[in-house]
Amino acid sequence: MSRRWLKANALLTPTGLWLGIFLIAPLALVVQFSFATRDTGVARAVLPWTTQAYLTALDPAFLPIFGRTLVYAVATTVACLLLGFPLAWFIARHGGKYRTVLLAAVLIPFWSSYLARIYAWKALLDGEGLVNTMLGWVGLGRDGGFLLTHGVVILGLTYGFLPFMVLPLYVACERFDFRLVEASYDLGHGRASTFFRVVLPGVMTGVLAGSLLVLVPSAGDFVTPKLLGGVDQSTFGSVIDDQFRGGNNWPLGSAMAVLLLVLVVLVLVLRGRRGEDVL
Amino acid sequence: MNRRPWILGFVVFLVFVFLYAPIAWLAIASFNSSRSLSRISGVSTQWYVELFDDSRVLESLQLTLQLALASAVISTVIGTLAAFGLRRAFPGRGLWTVLLSLPLVVPEVVMGVAMLGFFVKIAGIPLGFGALLFAHVAFSLSFVVVVVRSRVSGMDVRLEEAAADLGASPFVAFRTVTLPLVAPAVVAGAAFAFLLSFDDVVISSYLTGVGSTTLPVFVYAQASKRGISPEIVALSTLMVTTTAVLLVIGVMVASWRARKAGSSAQLV
Numbered sequence: 329m330s331r332r333w334l335k336a337n338a339l340l341t342p343t344g345l346w347l348g349i350f351l352i353a354p355l356a357l358v359v360q361f362s363f364a365t366r367d368t369g370v371a372r373a374v375l376p377w378t379t380q381a382y383l384t385a386l387d388p389a390f391l392p393i394f395g396r397t398l399v400y401a402v403a404t405t406v407a408c409l410l411l412g413f414p415l416a417w418f419i420a421r422h423g424g425k426y427r428t429v430l431l432a433a434v435l436i437p438f439w440s441s442y443l444a445r446i447y448a449w450k451a452l453l454d455g456e457g458l459v460n461t462m463l464g465w466v467g468l469g470r471d472g473g474f475l476l477t478h479g480v481v482i483l484g485l486t487y488g489f490l491p492f493m494v495l496p497l498y499v500a501c502e503r504f505d506f507r508l509v510e511a512s513y514d515l516g517h518g519r520a521s522t523f524f525r526v527v528l529p530g531v532m533t534g535v536l537a538g539s540l541l542v543l544v545p546s547a548g549d550f551v552t553p554k555l556l557g558g559v560d561q562s563t564f565g566s567v568i569d570d571q572f573r574g575g576n577n578w579p580l581g582s583a584m585a586v587l588l589l590v591l592v593v594l595v596l597v598l599r600g601r602r603g604e605d606v607l
Numbered sequence: 608m609n610r611r612p613w614i615l616g617f618v619v620f621l622v623f624v625f626l627y628a629p630i631a632w633l634a635i636a637s638f639n640s641s642r643s644l645s646r647i648s649g650v651s652t653q654w655y656v657e658l659f660d661d662s663r664v665l666e667s668l669q670l671t672l673q674l675a676l677a678s679a680v681i682s683t684v685i686g687t688l689a690a691f692g693l694r695r696a697f698p699g700r701g702l703w704t705v706l707l708s709l710p711l712v713v714p715e716v717v718m719g720v721a722m723l724g725f726f727v728k729i730a731g732i733p734l735g736f737g738a739l740l741f742a743h744v745a746f747s748l749s750f751v752v753v754v755v756r757s758r759v760s761g762m763d764v765r766l767e768e769a770a771a772d773l774g775a776s777p778f779v780a781f782r783t784v785t786l787p788l789v790a791p792a793v794v795a796g797a798a799f800a801f802l803l804s805f806d807d808v809v810i811s812s813y814l815t816g817v818g819s820t821t822l823p824v825f826v827y828a829q830a831s832k833r834g835i836s837p838e839i840v841a842l843s844t845l846m847v848t849t850t851a852v853l854l855v856i857g858v859m860v861a862s863w864r865a866r867k868a869g870s871s872a873q874l875v
Contacts, residue, residue: 330697332695332697333697333698333699335692336692336693336694336695336697336700337692337697337699338692339688339689339691339692340688340689340692340693340703342685342688342689343685343686343688343689343692343707343748343752344703344706346685346741346744346745346748347706347707347709347710347745347748349741350722350725350741350742350744350745351709351710351718351721351722351745351746352706352709353725353729353730354718354721354722354724354725354726355713355717355718355721357721357724357725357728357729358717358720358721358724361724411622411625414615414618414619414622415619415622417615418612418615418616418618418619419619422612422615422616428858428861429854429858432854432858433623434626436630436847436850436851436854437626437627437629437630437847438802438806439802439846439847439849439850440630440633440843440844440846440847441806441822441823441826441839441842441843441846442806442808442823443808443823443826443827443830443835443839444633444826444835444839444840444842444843445629445630445633445843447644447830447834447835447840448628448629448630448632448633448636448644448840449629450644450645451632451636451643451644451645452628452629452632452645454645457645458632458645487625487626487629490626499757540708540711540712541711541712544712544713544714545712545713545714545715547714548713548714548715548716548717549714549715549716549809550716550809551808551809551827554831555830555831565714565716568716568717568720569716569720572720572723572813573813578724581720582720582724585716585717585720585721588713588714588717589713589717592709592712592713592714595712596705596708596712
């Protein structure tokens with residue numbers, strides 16, 4: 329073993345130990361739980377081994393919930409991209425010496441309580457909220473406001489996860505050579521063609537890294553859908569939460585968590601090496 | 608994209624409106640005379656007064672601050688070491704990268720239930736401050752590594768080599784050359800870790816013990832029963848304002864030092 333290898337591993341050991349004990353071991357335990365039998369007495373997980381939990385998790389009754397979760401996660405990722413890209417590009421390209429300040433300005437709102445922000449949206453969007461009142465002035469008001477709709481859950485998720493998209497996108501934009509845009513125009517490409525053939529490939533690592541940070545975590549979020557969407561908007565995350573918090577059924581909750589983990593691994597494998605340097 | 612930056616500028620303006628609308632609304636509502644968040648009926652500072660009288664909120668705020676501080680210190684120290692470990696290519700670096708990206712992409716609810724099961728059933732770690740600290744460091748670490756690593760990998764190795772050539776010992780070279788170069792990223796990483804811990808609801812909600820409720824968990828429990836209390840709105844307003852003021856001071860100090868040093872300063 330070379331000296332460099334030893335040195336690198338020595339520096340990484342504390343992190344490796346911490347993650348090994350407090351993250352990997354717990355995740356492994358969840359995998360074990362998912363094959364256990366439900367103990368009806370305390371609703372926890374006991375032996376013997378069985379695949380019953382997976383059969384229950386894949387029951388068609390849960391399909392609408394999976395579908396809804398998927399729609400929320402994908403829509404949130406797309407919305408974060410649509411909002412985050414102009415922001416990251418603008419700061420990297422036109423920010424000049426104010427780049428740091430602008431980037432910090434993106435993050436400042438997140439120093440308030442997450443729950444308070446969600447409730448602020450709730451207040452802004454409900455029947456007597458500011459948004460509905462203002463829309464009412466131009467005749468677009470809506471009885472009861474906009475709560476308990478899919479749109480509002482996606483809005484809340486987008487708001488919560490936007491920084492995780494902006495930061496990797498910004499890193500990618502900052503590394504992008506803006507002269508390529510000029511070159512593309514000079515060579516006769518239009519705006520759309522320049523965007524899709526020059527800009528997008530150039531910042532792809534950031535797009536991938538950002539999407540990764542938004543997609544799977546937003547699929548697991550249950551607080552935002554619960555608070556903004558109401559009881560009918562249960563998602564994958566909230567079903568998992570119910571199995572554990574009520575002490576309902578740990579094996580089932582674990583099996584569902586494992587399914588989400590499979591999704592994580594799948595996305596990581598699909599990403600391969602691209603975007604690795606940004607994340 | 609470049610020819611009409613004002614269109615882009617307008618879009619960016621709208622995104623900032625989106626980002627700040629709820630914060631601005633919180634600030635306004637914190638001075639509301641009624642409990643309602645959506646209807647402003649008069650001006651009053653009573654929620655700020657009640658906030659500083661509410662010992663339960665203040666106690667959990669104190670616990671949350673201690674936890675966030677401890678978590679930020681630990682994850683910054685070991686995360687910075689890890690970022691340096693990943694600096695040069697070595698066999699197995701890809702595997703480390705995968706391990707480190709796990710906390711970034713595994714949904715919080717999965718981490719939360721996994722840690723709950725592990726701490727209670729296997730490790731025998733009682734729920735409360737310790738369990739919270741172990742968990743918070745575990746999910747903050749990767750963010751520190753990402754932030755610091757981006758700075759470390761962009762660093763000019765020749766600067767350290769020059770220091771060595773000029774006779775600096777490895778320790779002196781690290782302290783006088785390397786550390787000042789990565790310090791902004793270390794600070795940013797620490798701030799990130801602090802924020803992640805300070806605002807965490809989901810994972811903490813599984814691991815709080817009796818008498819060790821963090822503020823976000825306390826707020827969540829309260830909010831799901833009867834909405835969010837105006838005191839929390841006032842507290843959020845205070846927190847954002849404090850951060851913004853600290854940031855402005857930081858930027859001013861940085862630009863003042865940069866002017867003094869005659870070079871441009873970069874914070875992130």
